[in-house]
Amino acid sequence: MSTSSVAIIGAGLGGLALAQGLKSRGISATVYEADSASDSRIQGYRIRIDAQGQQALARVLPPALYQLFRQTASVASTEGRFLDRAGQQANGRQPEGWHRAEQNPDLAPDLSIHRQTLREILMCGLEGSICYGHALEGYHRESEGRVGLRFTHTAEASCRLLVGADGVNSRVRAQLAPDAVPADSGYLCLYGKSALTADKALYEGTNVLFCDGFSAIVDEMRFRQDFTALAAKAGCDGRLTQAEDYLYWALIGPGSRLAVPFGNLSLPPALQKLMESTRPEHTATLPVRYGNPNIAWQPGNVTLLGDAVHAMSPAGGIGANTALRDAADLATALHGKGLSGIADYERLMLARGNAAVADSAIAAARLSG
Known part of the structure; x- marks a missing residue:
């Protein structure tokens, strides 16, 4: 049986950010991931990191890795273009979280980054602390305040603090x-x-097209830097995969409108052509689920972060950013107060998460109205 101070279930962005934050504060942690490898399945492509998400990353990453994050990301258009089917400006439907830079001069512009690139940056220096192929079955209380972990087809483990960062289908949350x-x-x-x-009309910044009962988001992703050289300079030599340029797209709306073949969606011609040019293995479908606002548990040495506790629609663009803030706050709380800081973390995390879930639901309605 292996032992650890903190066991983190899930090697997504939130779990890895927490592991980085704990490492920088001298707290030992082990990350347990059900997947067999970091790249065993598609987990998304472009992700936008807003000003608060950037601040959270700066709190958990060493300066060299934070600089690597910024160097491998491109500055996103925070305003974007909101267009109707005819290509005309559609005003008044922007989600609140999609702030306009000129209205928020104190906020840093959003950054767009390839999700796998960010994961690889967050994994730098944690290679010996991530255990792949460890699917959690459940946990149990042990003596002396420890938590025992049971995994499918692998050895058991033990920890002082268990953190569920295992997404919307969290086994930790379920128990x-x-x-x-x-x-x-x-x-x-x-x-x-x-x-x-x-x-090429789709290349001009971030484009949001309002279609018939759903919306399409199209964003250009260009990577002008040599990732290998940048990674070597940051001390992450050979661990950063070069991302190729691509056009990211997403359709968001009711399942009744989107659960049909692309050819039946009545898309604008340019968007229809984009859909038809996409290889099937480069597409994925994600059912949108919302975290329960009434979730509650007795504070102790089992806690949650990210989608494991407050899953939300991607329409608001704040899900990953909220998880990163959770990770930074939890690392800070544990460093300052140890296990006694968990209750304060949970109060802040739950309030922020519930507000983000509500905002994302409003954003989804605006993008589908």
């Missing part, structure tokens, strides 16, 4: 707060990437 099952929103998110060969 800690079994009645707080995430709700099916009825929405779907279809996403993918295509080569930069589509209509």
